[in-house]
Amino acid sequence: MSGIDRIRCWFSTWRLDEGxxxxxxxxxxxxxxxxxxxxxxxxxxxxxxxxxxxTVLRAGAHGAMSDRGEEFVLQIMRTTALENFSLTQQExxxxxxxxxxxxxxxxxxxxxxxxSSVTCSTKCMGPISSPFVFYxxxxxxxxxxxILPIIGFxxxxxxxVR
Numbered sequence: 489m490s491g492i493d494r495i496r497c498w499f500s501t502w503r504l505d506e507g508x509x510x511x512x513x514x515x516x517x518x519x520x521x522x523x524x525x526x527x528x529x530x531x532x533x534x535x536x537x538x539x540x541x542x543t544v545l546r547a548g549a550h551g552a553m554s555d556r557g558e559e560f561v562l563q564i565m566r567t568t569a570l571e572n573f574s575l576t577q578q579e580x581x582x583x584x585x586x587x588x589x590x591x592x593x594x595x596x597x598x599x600x601x602x603x604s605s606v607t608c609s610t611k612c613m614g615p616i617s618s619p620f621v622f623y624x625x626x627x628x629x630x631x632x633x634x635i636l637p638i639i640g641f642x643x644x645x646x647x648x649v650r
Contacts (some may be wrong), residue, residue, distance in 0.1 A: 490599075492519070493497075501571070508564050511518070519564055521613075523635070526634050526635050527598075527635050527636070530633040530634050530635050530636045531601060531636070533629050533631075533633065534636060534639055535635060537629065537631050537641065540572040540573070540589065540645070541627050541629060541641055542643060543572075544565050544568045544569045544573075544588070544590060545565070545627055545643060545644075545645045546645075547562050547564055547565060547567075547568040548551050548562075548565040548568070548590065548592060548625045548645075549625060549645055549647045550564075551564035551565075552592070552594075552623035552625065552647045552649065553647065553649060555649045555650070557594065557622060558592045558593065558594050558623075561592040561619075561625065562590060562592045563607055563625060565590040565592065565625065566590060567629070569570055569582065569588050569590060571629070573587070573588035573589055573629065574587050574588070574643055575587065575589070575590070579634065586627065586628055587630075588628070588629045589627065589628045589629070590626070590627045591625070591626045591627070591628075592623060592624075592625050593620075593623065593624045593625075594621065594623050595622055595624070596608040596610070596619040596620065596621050597619055597620055598610070598612035598613070598614075598619050598620075598623060598624070599612060599614060599616045599619075599620060600612060600613055600614045602620065602622075606619055608621065615632070618650075620648055620649075620650060621648070621649040621650050622644075622646055622647065623646070623647045623649065624646050624647075625644060625645050625646075625647065626642065626643065626644035626645075627642075627643060628640070628641070628642045629641045629642075640648075
Protein backbone atom coordinates (compact mmCIF):
# COMPACT_ATOMS: atom_id res chain seq x y z
CA MET A 489 0.00 0.00 0.00
CA SER A 490 1.42 3.33 -1.04
CA GLY A 491 1.54 6.51 1.05
CA ILE A 492 -1.34 8.09 -0.88
CA ASP A 493 -3.50 5.00 -0.33
CA ARG A 494 -2.78 5.13 3.40
CA ILE A 495 -3.80 8.82 3.53
CA ARG A 496 -7.01 8.02 1.61
CA CYS A 497 -7.79 5.15 3.95
CA TRP A 498 -7.14 7.28 7.03
CA PHE A 499 -9.19 10.19 5.60
CA SER A 500 -12.16 7.96 4.74
CA THR A 501 -12.05 6.43 8.24
CA TRP A 502 -11.88 9.90 9.82
CA ARG A 503 -14.66 11.23 7.58
CA LEU A 504 -17.07 8.46 8.60
CA ASP A 505 -16.29 8.81 12.30
CA GLU A 506 -19.12 10.76 14.04
CA GLY A 507 -17.53 10.92 17.48
CA UNK A 508 -17.46 14.49 18.88
CA UNK A 509 -20.09 15.89 16.51
CA UNK A 510 -22.50 16.63 19.34
CA UNK A 511 -19.76 18.50 21.22
CA UNK A 512 -19.13 20.67 18.17
CA UNK A 513 -22.85 21.31 17.71
CA UNK A 514 -23.17 22.26 21.38
CA UNK A 515 -20.18 24.60 21.10
CA UNK A 516 -21.92 26.36 18.23
CA UNK A 517 -25.33 26.60 19.94
CA UNK A 518 -24.24 27.29 23.56
CA UNK A 519 -23.48 31.02 23.07
CA UNK A 520 -26.96 31.55 21.63
CA UNK A 521 -28.53 29.72 24.56
CA UNK A 522 -26.53 31.75 27.11
CA UNK A 523 -27.38 35.02 25.32
CA UNK A 524 -31.07 34.10 25.28
CA UNK A 525 -31.01 33.17 28.98
CA UNK A 526 -29.29 36.43 29.95
CA UNK A 527 -31.75 38.41 27.81
CA UNK A 528 -34.71 36.71 29.47
CA UNK A 529 -33.32 37.41 32.95
CA UNK A 530 -32.61 41.02 31.96
CA UNK A 531 -36.15 41.59 30.69
CA UNK A 532 -37.57 40.03 33.86
CA UNK A 533 -35.49 42.34 36.07
CA UNK A 534 -36.56 45.39 34.02
CA UNK A 535 -40.23 44.44 34.38
CA UNK A 536 -39.71 43.99 38.13
CA UNK A 537 -38.17 47.49 38.36
CA UNK A 538 -41.16 48.97 36.55
CA UNK A 539 -43.61 47.16 38.84
CA UNK A 540 -41.76 48.50 41.90
CA UNK A 541 -42.02 52.04 40.49
CA UNK A 542 -45.74 51.51 39.92
CA THR A 543 -46.07 50.44 43.57
CA VAL A 544 -44.43 53.70 44.67
CA LEU A 545 -46.83 55.71 42.51
CA ARG A 546 -49.83 53.74 43.75
CA ALA A 547 -48.86 54.42 47.37
CA GLY A 548 -48.47 58.12 46.55
CA ALA A 549 -51.87 58.20 44.86
CA HIS A 550 -53.42 56.58 47.91
CA GLY A 551 -51.82 59.23 50.14
CA ALA A 552 -52.90 62.04 47.78
CA MET A 553 -56.55 61.14 48.31
CA SER A 554 -56.40 62.70 51.79
CA ASP A 555 -55.16 66.01 50.20
CA ARG A 556 -52.62 66.78 52.93
CA GLY A 557 -50.14 68.46 50.59
CA GLU A 558 -47.25 67.67 48.29
CA GLU A 559 -44.74 67.02 51.07
CA PHE A 560 -47.01 64.44 52.71
CA VAL A 561 -47.43 62.61 49.40
CA LEU A 562 -43.68 62.79 48.67
CA GLN A 563 -42.90 61.38 52.11
CA ILE A 564 -45.19 58.42 51.46
CA MET A 565 -43.59 57.85 48.07
CA ARG A 566 -40.06 58.05 49.53
CA THR A 567 -40.91 55.66 52.37
CA THR A 568 -42.37 53.15 49.92
CA ALA A 569 -39.44 53.57 47.53
CA LEU A 570 -36.80 52.92 50.20
CA GLU A 571 -37.88 49.27 50.29
CA ASN A 572 -36.47 48.70 46.77
CA PHE A 573 -34.49 51.73 45.59
CA SER A 574 -31.94 54.34 46.50
CA LEU A 575 -33.44 57.82 46.33
CA THR A 576 -31.84 60.79 44.64
CA GLN A 577 -31.18 64.03 46.43
CA GLN A 578 -32.95 66.48 44.13
CA GLU A 579 -31.27 69.43 45.82
CA UNK A 580 -27.84 68.02 45.05
CA UNK A 581 -28.83 67.13 41.50
CA UNK A 582 -27.50 63.59 41.72
CA UNK A 583 -29.50 61.46 39.35
CA UNK A 584 -28.09 58.29 37.96
CA UNK A 585 -28.16 54.56 37.63
CA UNK A 586 -30.14 52.76 40.31
CA UNK A 587 -31.57 55.95 41.81
CA UNK A 588 -35.28 56.73 41.92
CA UNK A 589 -36.50 60.29 41.70
CA UNK A 590 -40.15 60.68 42.85
CA UNK A 591 -42.07 63.92 42.31
CA UNK A 592 -45.50 65.17 43.36
CA UNK A 593 -47.23 68.28 42.07
CA UNK A 594 -50.57 69.60 43.42
CA UNK A 595 -52.66 71.88 41.23
CA UNK A 596 -56.24 73.00 40.70
CA UNK A 597 -58.26 73.17 37.47
CA UNK A 598 -61.75 74.24 36.54
CA UNK A 599 -64.15 71.51 35.36
CA UNK A 600 -64.78 73.39 32.11
CA UNK A 601 -61.04 73.44 31.22
CA UNK A 602 -59.17 70.70 33.13
CA UNK A 603 -55.98 71.12 31.03
CA SER A 604 -55.09 74.57 32.38
CA SER A 605 -54.29 75.04 36.04
CA VAL A 606 -55.71 77.87 38.13
CA THR A 607 -55.25 78.98 41.71
CA CYS A 608 -57.29 76.89 44.10
CA SER A 609 -59.25 79.94 45.30
CA THR A 610 -60.49 80.79 41.79
CA LYS A 611 -64.22 80.70 41.07
CA CYS A 612 -64.97 78.67 37.96
CA MET A 613 -67.60 79.37 35.34
CA GLY A 614 -70.42 76.86 34.92
CA PRO A 615 -72.54 74.77 37.26
CA ILE A 616 -69.57 73.80 39.46
CA SER A 617 -67.94 76.97 40.79
CA SER A 618 -65.07 75.46 42.81
CA PRO A 619 -62.01 74.08 41.01
CA PHE A 620 -61.02 70.44 41.17
CA VAL A 621 -57.81 69.51 43.00
CA PHE A 622 -55.36 67.24 41.19
CA TYR A 623 -52.07 65.60 42.04
CA UNK A 624 -49.65 64.60 39.31
CA UNK A 625 -47.21 62.01 40.60
CA UNK A 626 -44.19 60.77 38.70
CA UNK A 627 -41.03 58.82 39.30
CA UNK A 628 -37.93 58.59 37.13
CA UNK A 629 -35.35 55.81 37.08
CA UNK A 630 -32.80 54.46 34.65
CA UNK A 631 -32.35 50.70 34.36
CA UNK A 632 -29.05 49.40 33.03
CA UNK A 633 -29.20 45.71 32.28
CA UNK A 634 -26.65 43.06 31.44
CA ILE A 635 -27.56 42.93 27.76
CA LEU A 636 -30.32 45.49 27.29
CA PRO A 637 -29.37 49.11 26.68
CA ILE A 638 -30.17 51.70 29.34
CA ILE A 639 -33.94 51.96 29.71
CA GLY A 640 -35.42 55.15 31.15
CA PHE A 641 -38.58 54.59 33.17
CA UNK A 642 -40.67 57.73 33.71
CA UNK A 643 -44.24 56.69 34.59
CA UNK A 644 -46.72 59.19 35.95
CA UNK A 645 -50.22 59.15 37.36
CA UNK A 646 -52.79 61.88 37.84
CA UNK A 647 -55.20 61.77 40.78
CA UNK A 648 -58.31 63.91 41.14
CA VAL A 649 -59.04 64.61 44.79
CA ARG A 650 -62.23 66.67 44.49
